[in-house]
Amino acid sequence: MAGISTDLIRGHTDTIILNILRHGDSYGYDIYKKIIELSGGEYELKEATLYTAFRRLLKDGEIESYWGDETQGGRRKYYRITDQGRQTYEQNKKDWETAKVILEQLIKGGITDESR
Amino acid sequence: MNLDKKIDSYLEDVFKDVGPSQQLFDLKQELRVNMKERIRDYKETGMNDDDAFREAKVSIGDLTGLVEDMRKYGQQETKNQIYSSMTNRISSGFIVLGVMLVLFGAMMTLSMFFMAVEPVARSGVSIFIVAGGGILVYGILARETKTRYAMSKVRAGLYALATILILFAIFVGTISGLASKELFVAITSSMFFLIGGVGLLVALLLSRGQSLKK
Incomplete structure (x- = not known):
């Protein structure tokens, strides 16, 4: 586990959560498991970080929450992506596509004589 | 002490200095249910109650940020009484x-x-x-x-x-x-x-x- 540094991923926590909720409503522990699964077991987002992110996303109107109606073992708190959340996700995805290319250049690119 | 009580007293302990509020009540309920489910998963892999509980505590991560958040709500609760009333x-x-x-x-x-x-x-x-x-x-x-x-x-x-x-x-x-x-x-x-x-x-x-x- 932890095949990717927390520093690298921090700015993308919200987008990762939105991506998971884009595929259907879910609750804390399930989202936690899905993140591990999506990363192929290479990244674990601590549950505490998740809950903090949920609170932020709720406040910004990107997601909504509601209580499930489980009778066994207590009710779960589910999260649902809002229309605004979907738009934010699409925008973040675009931003990422752009950033990815630039970062690739910045990290790997060499400075050639012509550009001097 | 059974597992449910252990989870409850753990959560009580984490949020012990936090004033009561609806938000805290809801968060504890959310944490409790997710923790229970995680422990159930751990136990399915063959862990005993104690190990599963300890593992769940460790992997939940650092809750101080949430505690801080909740403390603000607790302080606001006096203001919220207008809503309550x-x-x-x-x-x-x-x-x-x-x-x-x-x-x-x-x-x-x-x-x-x-x-x-x-x-x-x-x-x-x-x-x-x-x-x-x-x-x-x-x-x-x-x-x-x-x-x-x-x-x-x-x-x-x-x-x-x-x-x-x-x-x-x-x-x-x-x-x-x-x-x-x-x-x-x-x-x-x-x-x-x-x-x-x-x-x-x-x-x-x-x-x-x-x-x-x-």
């Missing part, structure tokens, strides 16, 4: 209205007995008791008290519906029984509402969460 005022209105309707229905039914009307017509006004009973139940449940948080509007509404169904079953049974003078008519006509009401009530009682304040 607003909901309580609405619930008081419901309780008063419910009591008045029930009383009105009861008095009307009583006075009908001294009038020269059909027995059926006598209990017809009892319908006010049915409506009043439902409103009264809603008013009581939607109220925040010192020991209990206000029930959600939907849940309180469902309890009120169950009450109305059961009272209505009695009402329908009485009316149709008096009209036909047959017991079986009374029973069959009220059965549908009674079963619906009791069923709903049982479902609600079984799915009861923890709403008692600490």
Whole structure:
């Protein structure tokens, strides 16, 4: 586990959560498991970080929450992506596509004589 | 100490310096359920209770940020009492209205007995008791008290519906029984509402969460 540094991923926590909720409503522990699964077991987002992110996303109107109606073992708190959340996700995805290319250049690119 | 108690006391300990608030209550409920499920998963891999619990505590991560968040809510709670007292005022209105309707229905039914009307017509006004009973139940449940948080509007509404169904079953049974003078008519006509009401009530009682304040 932890095949990717927390520093690298921090700015993308919200987008990762939105991506998971884009595929259907879910609750804390399930989202936690899905993140591990999506990363192929290479990244674990601590549950505490998740809950903090949920609170932020709720406040910004990107997601909504509601209580499930489980009778066994207590009710779960589910999260649902809002229309605004979907738009934010699409925008973040675009931003990422752009950033990815630039970062690739910045990290790997060499400075050639012509550009001097 | 069983696992549920362990989880509860762990969460109590984490948030021990935090003033009570609805947000804290909700967060604890959320953490509790997710932790339980995680422990269940760990146990399926062969861990014993203690190891599973310890592992769950470790992997939940650093909760200090959330504790800090909740502390702010706890401090705000005094301000929120304006909101609380607003909901309580609405619930008081419901309780008063419910009591008045029930009383009105009861008095009307009583006075009908001294009038020269059909027995059926006598209990017809009892319908006010049915409506009043439902409103009264809603008013009581939607109220925040010192020991209990206000029930959600939907849940309180469902309890009120169950009450109305059961009272209505009695009402329908009485009316149709008096009209036909047959017991079986009374029973069959009220059965549908009674079963619906009791069923709903049982479902609600079984799915009861923890709403008692600490």
